[in-house]
Amino acid sequence: MRDINIKYLEGEVRIPSACGLLGYINRKGELTSGYHIVDAMSVMRERGNGLGAGFACYGLYPDREDYYAFHLFFEDINAKEETSYLLYRYLDVVQEEKIPTRKVRTIKDPPIIWRYFVKPKEEYLEDEDITEEDFIVRLVMKINSEIKGAYVFSSGKNVGVFKGVGYPEDIGEFYRLEEYYGYTWIAHSRFPTNTPGWWGGAHPFSLLDWTVVHNGEISSYGTNVRYAEMFGYKCTLMTDTEVITYIIDLLLRRHRLPLDIAIKALAPPLYSVIDRLDEEERIKMKAIRAIYQSCLLNGPFAIIVGFKDGIFALNDRIKLRPLVAGEKGDFVYVASEESAIRALSPELDRVWMPRGGEAVVSTLEERGVLV
């Protein structure tokens, strides 16, 4: 058994951290290699401290796009066996393999990293009258909260998360990201205040097709978690990113809110602004604030959220963390620093600072719009 020899394990304590974010999408759906984002992250080295980095890529498994791609960390072989048993019991597994990695001097002591391409078994869906997505969510929750030393860190279709403890350049090299091609890439570099014991705590955090990277420490965490828990989500990692992901899943997938409404729930306009709206909008905004009051993300944050059809980036209402956006041709970029965007594309058609609470949304085949 791997001796992690770390006192403060993520999930047992809450570890505040600051971060560097970068994400981009090609609206035409053109695929680009992971090489570029890994390279661009290196200019924001100051924003991390080598204790966590990760990437998400959309469009990387075209041959398996109908299957959920489960990426898992295992602390030891027992955890893997126990999880395998569960996976094969509930899911049709068409392929499983070790995620290819290469040796990197600075990456020490990686867990067992495995991926499975799966579909829920029909009989379970019928028996329990449950949607496919809900079934997957429940299984992910079960593995993450019940099997010691096992952690599902990616579970969407045609999306993959690659993350670990290290600087982004090293994590990129470790996972051989230059070999993957996607239309959306999201990256994260972390500055945690404590030594995270294992790799699950790194970002992006992901559930189904959602991937979230986050810079900040939300002061509404306690409220948000207790709200998410009412809907069956289990916050095992105690990180902001985890609960933000669950709330996004709840609002967009389960409550089927339109994206712009869900964004208003996360970072609603101030009442002083709402009071000046016309009546219909005012009633709508007040309803969003009243009914989704526990979804408000308060305190400093900048997030980039990836989903099947696009990405959105959002700041807290009073912009306590940096977030900048840029556009060049079919590419839309969002990042903590303009330097990282310029590293991807030195020439830009447009570059702007989204205001607090004002999302940058960009979807495939659509122009980037401000919400």
Next chain:
Amino acid sequence: MKTLYESDFIVIRDEIRCIRCKVCVRQCANEVHQYDEEDDRVIAENSRCVGCHRCVTLCPTKAITIIRNPLDFRENYQWTARAIKDIYKQAETGGILLTGMGNDKEYPIYWDRLLINASQVTNPSIDPLREPMELKTFIGRKPEKLEFDNYGRLITEIPPQLELEVPIMFSAMSFGSISINACESLARASVEVGTFWNTGEGGLHKKLYPYKERAIVQCASGRFGVDVEYLNAGSAIEIKIGQGAKPGIGGHLPGEKVGEEVSQTRMIPIGTDAISPAPHHDIYSIEDLRQLIYALKEAVNYKKPVGVKIAAVHNVSAIASGIARAGADYIAIDGFRGGTGAAPTRIRDNVGIPVELALASVDTRLREEGLRNQISLIVGGSIRNSADVIKAIALGADAVYIATSALVALGCHLCQNCHTGKCNWGIATQDPNLVKRLNPDIGAKRASNLLKAWSHEIKEMLGGMGINALESLRGNRLMLRGVGLNEKELEILGIKHAGEGI
């Protein structure tokens, strides 16, 4: 019978300062001070003094001071002076001991065992002087989710809500238990600040109709003053099941207090006792409560929230869950420290549980049942300051009720003699000469000042926590830590001990 009960207070008069103006004589409804013309002296009958400080405050030369009677009983740990005196009283009267205000005994005050968090380094605190800070609160039933049409228009109909600018409302105090001027003071302060006051079970006096938009009208077991006009007058209806000061029993307004005005407002004959039965005689079970809730909703055409107020008792979480399922729009929980105009002392001091524990357990239970975000939760009965409010909201309350604090703002000195009707401050009395001592202009100002002051403090503390909207504190128990609490208490409160991280 010679009384064995020695006076509680001693009035000390500085004879050099005293100018024999007789203000104290005129001001004391308990007739403590008497002027002796022969000797040209004011003398005091100590045994009548309740320690309300009316004379002390109004004496123009500050000649009066009042101290507790230092007389030492041959008391011991078991037999305190209070225990002995209570027996003397009962031996002399053969009656139930009565008292006013809330439980004053040495039970733990959990508010004072909770500490609030603040931001340092990893996230910034927010300065309320420079940044917006939002306290707006909605009380009422919330749908679980919202639905929109393809054009982004809201389809879901939102049930009626009370919109509060501060998360603090004035708790139920009837006209009858308090004076019309006290009612008017609180009603006007509610309008000024943007919150709500509560009629209690005494009906709505005609003089208070101008403030009805800010009123919650109560429907209690006596149904005093309840008709369809009354139900439609307020912005919400509250079914009063119980009260923290006297869980399990009803109310009693003696006939002497039922003068013309009270009689009209309560819709009962002059001079009759107004007795609210212990239970609602149409509610012997939870399904009966549901019927009353919907009867009231029908009466107001589903345009106003209908809440239910209960006392914090042992099984409060299951009861609250039942109330939520019965269709109530909010639940008000009144803790065992909650005040009253009159209650049997033994009940006030021994029945019910601390509201902090009741609140935590109700909030937890409603979450386990998946009901919490559908119903609003108001707590009252012991809130003394803005920190208590913050702690209540972090434990899970949507808003708080205050009553004793509000009366103190109006001038109450907590003499605990509300039940005598001789309130020298014009608050808990119907005596016209006493009532006029409370000027509603000044009362409204003092009460609204209190709420404004608390709002400022709440904003400061919220900003310190890095929060700029109150909803992000609601149920955010990570913002609290306990000190000197045992494992069980921490478990019920759902908080960690000070020194433990997140």
